Amino acid sequence: MAFLDIRTLRKAYGSAIALDGVDLSINEGEFVTLLGPSGSGKTTLLMSIAGFTRPDSGTILLDGADITGVDPEDRNFGLVFQGYALFPHLSVANNIAFPLRVRKWDKARIAARVDEVMKLVGLDKLAARKPRELSGGQQQRVAIGRALAFGPKILLLDEPLSALDRKLRDTMQRELKRLHQETGVTFVFVTHDQEEAYAMSDRIAVFQNGNIVQIGSPREIYRAPASRFVAGFLGGNNILSAQTDGAQLDLFGIRMPMPAAYDRTRHGDGAITVWVRPEDIALGDVAPGAVCFSVKVADVSFVGTSERVTVITADGQELSVLAPSAIARELTPGSTATCALLPSAIGFLARE
Amino acid sequence: MSSFQRWAFGLTVPAALLTICLYVVPILQVLALSFTEPTFGLGNYVEMFGSAAIGRVVRTTMIVSAVTTVLTIVMSYAVAFALVHMRPAARRVALFMVMVPFWVSVLVRAFAWITILRRNGVLNSALVGSGAIAEPLELVYNQFGVIVGMVHYMMPFAILLLYANLSEIDPRIIQAARSLGARPVTIFTRVWLPLSLPGLAIASLFIVIFSLGFLVTPAILGAGRVLMVAEYISVQISSTLRWGVATALSTTLLLVVGLLVAVAARSPALRAAFEGGRR
Structure with missing residues (x-):
């Protein structure tokens, strides 16, 4: 059985169908990208995995346990938002410490872990800065560090690179790949950018109209698009x-x-x-x-x-x-x- | 300065002149009376600080203003917080209800509170009629009545100020806190509250300043028994004609308010409020 199992997930907003019976299995430690044009349902699926969107029907299983009805605060998944959503009133160190304080870790353990995470994401010299004093790329690193700090089972990323310029995006792609390899955490990454998907993913799931129309490794999808839509969408x-x-x-x-x-x-x-x-x-x-x-x-x-x-x-x-x-x-x-x-x-x- | 900027600046001149000639100069003249009436010198100020009656008025003013501010802020925060969490349709209705009091004259509102709160008023009749109490409660013509009326007057302002602040908080920040494992109480104390400090600071300052100089509501709901500074000044000017003391008290009130604003403007929370989007 797969690590994360998504079974016939459906979600409609009024007459607009966001998820039309999506099935997806993700293995532990995999880097899976949900790729598709805007409105194709990829973000709705990510937010359903995070717990913020309640599907109309279908189930989400984690390690065989049904988590469909579990609140986001109880899922222990890291989530990196488009626009980062850092706490503007907290310093870099306190942003990263937030999930640890919530979990009532003791002080020494929090300090050690914050140090470790800041080194991991390459921010060790900026501990006291506020988010507004950081560049876009640095804010991005804080957001990723914060989401990884508490040792989540899965890291969910919602178009985190879309606000960065091209050069920084390339650097961050390599960074994400490195973080994925170093932490061994399962990554689920949402993007509409095929090059981003090719560069980082183990597998890509291509979305169209609330459905996954093809899933496979970047090379498979590039060499053998399954439909006219996939062939056309992939640049x-x-x-x-x-x-x-x-x-x-x-x-x-x-x-x-x-x-x-x-x-x-x-x-x-x-x-x-x-x-x-x-x-x-x-x-x-x-x-x-x-x-x-x-x-x-x-x-x-x-x-x-x-x-x-x-x-x-x-x-x-x-x-x-x-x-x-x-x-x-x-x-x-x-x-x-x-x-x-x-x-x-x-x-x-x-x-x- | 570009020629457009010169024009724009020029357009503000008439309004500025009008304000200075018809408002600032007369006020300064009146305030100057505190040093010249009835004789030249600081006599009025000496009398003011020595007077037991004025001491009582100042104490009443401070207590009523403080209680009004705390009650207004706490209740308004609850309303503003609820507004932010409503669906858009419900929010439109609720915001409309918040604004309705703006269209009712402050006099009408004060007299309406009297009909509700007096001995044989709506509230007491209902309470006695239902057997909840045996004797009617003293709800008006005392500090309680004044505070009720003032809180009612201030709340729409505070709600709108706080709502403006709370609705600027990115909902994704709240979602981020949830995804990091924080429960509702933690999210409120660690995220909502710190992020609404600028709004709380500016709303509190606004209510305090408004309360210190409030005239109509305390005069009607206090009926002379709850004497606040503004009413005391008004009585000195129109009834007892002690203009010297009245203007000395006015000058002091103006200085106190000015001082409050100056101190508040130095606090980081309020600076953030004034800087707004630059955060």
Whole structure:
């Protein structure tokens, strides 16, 4: 049995369904990310685990015991809020000591633990500061330290990095990963940012309309999105229409042998939907076994490490391609170019 | 200063001039009377500090003001706390009821309390009629009646001041305290109370200052038997025509209030209240 078991959890706010029978099992010590667009139910699920949202039906089991009706103050889960929710009237040390005082630890034990936690989250020199005297990243560390101080069974994090700038976010991602490894606490992390999810998680649960539509490791989800929604939500994937008779594939008006990933019973035949990652399409150079097709360049935009080139295929489909700057620089909108694609890079979506 | 700022500043000049000419100057003139009436010197102040009658008035004023402030703050805090926890629809109704007294003249409210509290009034009749008491209670024309009337007058102000403070407290901070294992009593004493200190400080200051100079309600509900400073001054000015003593007392009252504000403004809690969002 899993450590935390969520069974057919339902929650509606009036006519809006926030959770539509969610099932999720989390193992002890796992880092699970709930990923989805806003309003998809991920925060409602997190707040249900925390105990602040009462589900309409369904159960939450912790180590086999039903905790669905237990008050948040009795669950012993750490919770890190969006915006941190530090106590503004207490110093850093007293914020971290708060859960320990509530639990009536003796003074020496509290002092020792506060010291230990502040070292853990890298705040040892700021004990006397008030939250308003700290930067966003430091406040974040206090919030995490406070939530970990009392040794919670699970740490719940509600989009904690969304208010930080990009560089700080990268640092905090590594910090969270380190804290997860050092403490061994089970982390449940909510975000709408796929890169954040990929960087830290053992498993990602993708939410859509109050349901988990796919759950798996970051690589699984990236390589094999289960539905059109997942393929589209996970950033920049090309979702394309194709034709097949079951033996050969017609894509961009080019006929090619059917890739091995195709399964007639799951993916159907006739008009089907496929996806291709932008980085799997090559502009110009042709690898052995690749299929070539000519396109019209619509737009070239610089995205940092490479260029994102938007092209129109012969059958009028828009295609996003990531290309090295050296190649993309040669292209001007309106010109024609040749793209190459390995048939094995084509993914198929199940019939819906 | 930009030209817009100059214009904006210029627009405040008429109101400032009006206030200075028609309010500040006359007040200073009246206060100056305390040194010149009937003869030049500090005679009025010597008389004031020596007078047993004025001593009693000051003591009454301090007791009534203190009790009024404590009762007003405690009860208003309870109401404001409840307001913060209400659903929006219920809160709109409750806030409306808090504001209703603002539309009723203070005179009408004082006389309404008399009809309720006097010997054969609504409350005594009900209590005697139900057999709870044999003799009617003395509920008005004494300190009790004055305090009831004053607390009733002050509560809406205190409720609104405290509500403004409490509703600024981020509900996620309270949730955070719960997630950290704190129970309701702990959350109240360790989180709500410290975070509402600025509101409590400013509401208390407001009520104390208001109470010290309160005239109408003590005059009507005290009926001359509970003499507070403002009524004493009014009697000296309009009936006994001892303007010198009256203005000396007014000057002292003004100084005391000024001192209270100055001291309070130095306290961290009140500074936080004045600084507001900058916390």
